[in-house]
Amino acid sequence: MSNDGVIALAWNRIRLLKESPVGMVGAFLVLFWIFVAIFAPLIAPYDPNANNMDALIDPTPSAVNWLGADNSGRDILSRIIWGSRTVLIVAPIAVICAYIIGCLLGLMAGYYRGWVDQVINRIADILLSFPAIVLYIIVIMKLGPSAINVIMAVIFVATPQITRIVRGMTLELRERDYVAAAKMRGETALYIMLVEILPNARGPLIVDACLRLGYTTIAIGVLGFLGLGLPPPDPDWGGMVKETYAMMTIYPHMSLFPAAAITSLVVGFSLLADGMREISLRD
Amino acid sequence: MLAFLFKRIALLAFTMLAVSLLVFLAFEFTPGQVARKVLGPFATQDQVDRLTEELGLNRPVIERYFDWLTNTLQGDLGFSTLYKQPVNDIIWDRLGNTLLLAGVAFAVIVPLSIILGIAAGMKEGSILDRSISVSSIVTTSVPEFASGVFLATIFVIWLGILPGTAPLDAGAGWPIWQQLILPVMVMVLYDLGYVVRMVRASMVEVMTRPYIRTAILKGLSFRDVILKHALRNAMIAPFTVILLQINYLITGVVVVEAVFAYPGFGRMLLEAALSQDVATVEAAALFAVFVSVSTQIAGDLGYMMLNPRIRFS
Numbered sequence: 001m002s003n004d005g006v007i008a009l010a011w012n013r014i015r016l017l018k019e020s021p022v023g024m025v026g027a028f029l030v031l032f033w034i035f036v037a038i039f040a041p042l043i044a045p046y047d048p049n050a051n052n053m054d055a056l057i058d059p060t061p062s063a064v065n066w067l068g069a070d071n072s073g074r075d076i077l078s079r080i081i082w083g084s085r086t087v088l089i090v091a092p093i094a095v096i097c098a099y100i101i102g103c104l105l106g107l108m109a110g111y112y113r114g115w116v117d118q119v120i121n122r123i124a125d126i127l128l129s130f131p132a133i134v135l136y137i138i139v140i141m142k143l144g145p146s147a148i149n150v151i152m153a154v155i156f157v158a159t160p161q162i163t164r165i166v167r168g169m170t171l172e173l174r175e176r177d178y179v180a181a182a183k184m185r186g187e188t189a190l191y192i193m194l195v196e197i198l199p200n201a202r203g204p205l206i207v208d209a210c211l212r213l214g215y216t217t218i219a220i221g222v223l224g225f226l227g228l229g230l231p232p233p234d235p236d237w238g239g240m241v242k243e244t245y246a247m248m249t250i251y252p253h254m255s256l257f258p259a260a261a262i263t264s265l266v267v268g269f270s271l272l273a274d275g276m277r278e279i280s281l282r283d
Numbered sequence: 284m285l286a287f288l289f290k291r292i293a294l295l296a297f298t299m300l301a302v303s304l305l306v307f308l309a310f311e312f313t314p315g316q317v318a319r320k321v322l323g324p325f326a327t328q329d330q331v332d333r334l335t336e337e338l339g340l341n342r343p344v345i346e347r348y349f350d351w352l353t354n355t356l357q358g359d360l361g362f363s364t365l366y367k368q369p370v371n372d373i374i375w376d377r378l379g380n381t382l383l384l385a386g387v388a389f390a391v392i393v394p395l396s397i398i399l400g401i402a403a404g405m406k407e408g409s410i411l412d413r414s415i416s417v418s419s420i421v422t423t424s425v426p427e428f429a430s431g432v433f434l435a436t437i438f439v440i441w442l443g444i445l446p447g448t449a450p451l452d453a454g455a456g457w458p459i460w461q462q463l464i465l466p467v468m469v470m471v472l473y474d475l476g477y478v479v480r481m482v483r484a485s486m487v488e489v490m491t492r493p494y495i496r497t498a499i500l501k502g503l504s505f506r507d508v509i510l511k512h513a514l515r516n517a518m519i520a521p522f523t524v525i526l527l528q529i530n531y532l533i534t535g536v537v538v539v540e541a542v543f544a545y546p547g548f549g550r551m552l553l554e555a556a557l558s559q560d561v562a563t564v565e566a567a568a569l570f571a572v573f574v575s576v577s578t579q580i581a582g583d584l585g586y587m588m589l590n591p592r593i594r595f596s
Binding site: 022122125126129130131132133134137138140141142214218221222225226227228238241242245248249252255256259260262263266267269270271274 | 305429
């Protein structure tokens with residue numbers, strides 16, 4: 001598919017979204033955070049890692065620090081704004097990587113069947129038998145906490161799930177007439193998988209990808225909260241809650257605002273996915 | 284049916300074996316690190332080598348794996364370097380605590396999700412349906428640590444009627460049942476919406492069947508149509524989904540337990556992982572996989588029994 005095709009398709013989806021109010025709310029929330037992440041250097045009032053000792057005297061929200069300051073005197077608004085960059089860079093990269101691997105494996109399993117399918121399925125089975133959070137913990141424990149390793153952990157958890165979905169759809173689509181026609185034309189297996197089968201599986205995959213961005217945002221937040229995410233001091237929302245949660249009873253604002261930030265982004269992804277599902281059911 | 288059961292149990296054994304090998308390889312492929320960890324950074328390479336040999340860690344990895352596997356099968360789960368006692372002495376207590384939490388949460392989630400799912404699914408597209416559906420999407424989208432923060436703000440700081448931690452000792456001044464309320468609320472909020480949507484989808488599907496239309500047309504009250512005709516069939520598909528929640532409730536509670544300092548299985552796994560306590564993590568990972576695969580088998584079996592039209596081969 002050409003680049004223009006992808007843009008036209010995306011635009012078509014966005015136009016259709018107007019018919020789903022829930023989807024519109026989701027799109028608004030997601031676009032809001034994308035905007036914040038892109039213009040973070042322009043919007044953020046302070047350096048997210050700068051310690052302002054004056055703010056420590058009274059860290060509650062004020063005219064100087066609109067959302068207050070954290071336990072190290074850092075401006076919470078600036079940290080939330082910069083934190084949106086962390087999550088909106090890490091989550092899409094992780095999901096795209098998982099999709100590339102998952103689509104390839106799923107296509108191969110569903111198209112070739114036989115022993116290829118058996119091997120891929122067994123490996124997916126084993127990875128799927130781990131509860132996601134346990135797999136996250138093991139991967140990070142083994143590789144160490146960093147942005148790259150968070151991406152690796154998401155790939156380990158998401159790839160077998162994507163493989164399953166793509167495999168199921170490939171099993172169905174490989175019996176279609178246009179696949180038989182392509183085979184008769186003498187197209188290669190790779191061409192058939194990527195050009196004939198994959199584009200026709202896109203509907204459910206787009207909805208799944210959107211939901212998965214939400215899950216991945218949760219996962220990144222959870223890993224940060226558990227101390228397995230990005231190393232300090234760079235802001236990530238889960239880590240911000242972790243650092244200040246012990247002081248909840250005295251200064252609830254330190255944990256509340258980052259918790260609200262991550263919640264609004266995940267809710268955005270989920271509502272957007274629901275809106276798109278609704279539209280795809282209609283056509 | 285028996286053949287199916289045997290096949291699934293054989294598959295369970297195979298999966299457990301593969302998982303155990305995977306986990307073992309992940310942590311113990313480079314055994315020099317174990318001795319280095321025990322002796323600290325100031326030990327000489329000579330000392331590290333000697334301890335490695337004493338511990339038998341210089342033997343081939345496959346040999347060590349079989350040793351470890353034999354011990355595990357005999358019930359010896361190894362020694363925890365974090366808690367300074369055998370893994371067996373901690374893991375069962377922690378599991379008991381988690382089962383308590385999971386049991387209470389499960390007892391809330393099942394009836395609530397069935398009621399909400401059926402209420403939403405009996406008239407597709409109604410206002411009731413839309414509001415239940417959208418709110419279940421929203422509640423499942425709130426990360427557990429975030430809903431922990433929100434609920435603690437309301438009930439601990441603002442109203443002051445619940446404790447913010449659940450260490451399960453009565454010394455803190457709060458009875459145990461009150462300590463359980465917030466963790467259970469967080470788990471219910473996170474998990475409920477998913478089950479509600481499954482029950483709803485099944486109910487919507489059942490309500491389009493001809494026999495429901497017949498029941499309505501022959502003048503049965505709406506209440507009887509739902510309770511006597513739709514309910515039973517609508518519960519077949521979500522049964523598996525509900526059983527699979529046990530898996531989340533027992534092994535996925537790491538975050539909830541971390542938020543409320545609850546002395547359970549998930550927090551044990553997290554603490555062990557953070558301090559590189561390999562024996563405990565291995566035991567916990569194996570147990571988690573065991574729970575997850577056996578709930579799947581139980582789900583399949585229950586589905587077969589509920590739905591006589593389906594027979595697996």
